[in-house]
Amino acid sequence: MNFEDRREFAAALDADDPLGKFRERFAFPLPKGGRTPVYLCGNSLGLQPKLAAQFVEQELAQWRDCAVGGHFHPERPWLAYPRRATAAFAALAGAEPSEVVAMNTLTVNLHLLMTSFYRPTAERFRILIESQAFPSDRYAAASQIRMHGHDPAAGIVEWTPRGDGSTLDTGDLAALLEREGDGIALLLLPGVQYLSGQVLDMREICRLGRQAGSAVGFDLAHAIGNVELALHDWGPDFAAWCCYKYLNGGPGAIGGAFVHERHFDDGTGALLGWWGNDEATRFEMAPAFRPAAGAERWQMSTPPILSLAPVLASLELFQEAGMTALVAKSRQLTGYLAWLIEQRFDGAIGTITPEHARGAQLSLVVRDAAIDARALFEALCERNVTGDWREPNVIRVAPAPLYNSFGDVYEFVERLGEGLEALGAQA
Numbered sequence: 001m002n003f004e005d006r007r008e009f010a011a012a013l014d015a016d017d018p019l020g021k022f023r024e025r026f027a028f029p030l031p032k033g034g035r036t037p038v039y040l041c042g043n044s045l046g047l048q049p050k051l052a053a054q055f056v057e058q059e060l061a062q063w064r065d066c067a068v069g070g071h072f073h074p075e076r077p078w079l080a081y082p083r084r085a086t087a088a089f090a091a092l093a094g095a096e097p098s099e100v101v102a103m104n105t106l107t108v109n110l111h112l113l114m115t116s117f118y119r120p121t122a123e124r125f126r127i128l129i130e131s132q133a134f135p136s137d138r139y140a141a142a143s144q145i146r147m148h149g150h151d152p153a154a155g156i157v158e159w160t161p162r163g164d165g166s167t168l169d170t171g172d173l174a175a176l177l178e179r180e181g182d183g184i185a186l187l188l189l190p191g192v193q194y195l196s197g198q199v200l201d202m203r204e205i206c207r208l209g210r211q212a213g214s215a216v217g218f219d220l221a222h223a224i225g226n227v228e229l230a231l232h233d234w235g236p237d238f239a240a241w242c243c244y245k246y247l248n249g250g251p252g253a254i255g256g257a258f259v260h261e262r263h264f265d266d267g268t269g270a271l272l273g274w275w276g277n278d279e280a281t282r283f284e285m286a287p288a289f290r291p292a293a294g295a296e297r298w299q300m301s302t303p304p305i306l307s308l309a310p311v312l313a314s315l316e317l318f319q320e321a322g323m324t325a326l327v328a329k330s331r332q333l334t335g336y337l338a339w340l341i342e343q344r345f346d347g348a349i350g351t352i353t354p355e356h357a358r359g360a361q362l363s364l365v366v367r368d369a370a371i372d373a374r375a376l377f378e379a380l381c382e383r384n385v386t387g388d389w390r391e392p393n394v395i396r397v398a399p400a401p402l403y404n405s406f407g408d409v410y411e412f413v414e415r416l417g418e419g420l421e422a423l424g425a426q427a
């Protein structure tokens with residue numbers, strides 16, 4: 001598409017957008033200093049679907065009116081409540097319904113799944129992560145290695161970006177596994193790198209990991225609801241995600257997990273709780289454990305209904321919109337954003353997100369040494385723009401195709417220009 005740097009052009013794209021109707025189904029933050037919000041932070045905390053309050057109130061009412069009977073409510077029994085996320089999770093993850101489950105939160109799920117799939121031996125005990133891994137993933141990997149009696153300093157292998165310092169190259173991963181694969185028990189990698197926004201080649205990572213004899217687990221925090229996934233076909237052993245970023249499930253929302261079906265009957269162990277027991281016999285309270293079919297075996301505990309309710313409200317919108325349409329719009333939104341920035345700022349603002357491997361997010365960096373990047377970020381905040389700052393110098397912005405518009409992108413670039421001007425005036 002040929003983009004144009006005119007507000008009317010952005011408005012015309014919005015008028016033609018088949019997903020435009022979803023915008024009004026979300027609550028946007030309040031105006032500030034007389035300025036409407038430009039919210040580009042759905043990669044950190046998605047906006048509230050207006051349906052969310054109704055979904056939560058429904059469960060509060062059920063608790064109020066039915067008390068313990070709510071577990072067996074004829075329409076929405078809490079016993080089966082997490083399963084209301086299953087169809088949408090399976091669609092978003094590219095999985096069979098039996099392979100996904102709503103439970104816990106992300107880092108907890110990474111640990112739980114590592115207890116099943118990180119099974120180190122004396123010779124093969126290392127975990128491969130990327131060198132700029134999200135801290136929680138690194139801490140989780142290091143502590144798993146320590147719990148198994150190995151030294152994390154020796155046990156963590158890092159896949160490092162080359163050249164520009166931020167783009168991960170799958171060829172480098174192949175070479176690393178060629179050299180050191182024999183000692184690696186697990187590849188724990190993101191689907192989308194949180195800092196750079198790079199979408200990793202998950203299919204190839206799975207192939208390389210299996211070829212090296214290693215388990216493969218994905219952290220999909222920035223991938224789920226952002227890019228199309230085909231976990232069942234790609235074949236990682238496990239994956240986990242949170243629901244508060246692109247999935248708009250609310251702060252601290254319940255997370256999701258994937259276990260590939262080849263592990264359902266292969267003797268893979270799991271830490272068990274009564275919610276992983278088959279529903280048919282769970283309340284017999286018998287000493288013997290009868291595993292639920294599929295990924296539900298990994299669910300340990302009574303699910304948090306009030307945390308799930310807003311997630312379900314948002315998943316309805318995802319089901320209605322469909323990932324194929326969302327991704328098509330996302331490419332245009334982010335493409336327009338990148339194009340406008342290039343047009344307007346003549347290299348002073350650049351991006352570390354590789355053009356051919358991006359989802360919604362663009363990670364901006366200030367290339368002009370005369371501009372203070374942190375001050376620029378604050379100038380954006382003052383103009384009611386929400387993106388986020390990541391040390392040492394990255395401003396992340398992510399137009400979410402479910403509720404952001406081309407007008408938002410245009411307005412962001414306008415305010416970025418204002419911010420740069422204000423800083424220039426100070427200098």
Ligand SMILES: *Cc1c(COP(=O)(O)O)cnc(C)c1O
Nearest residue numbers: 105106107134136194219221242
């Ligand atoms: C957001 C994010 C997390 C957060 O984990 P929680 O357990 O939900 O706090 C972890 N890892 C990555 C890569 C993330 O982007």
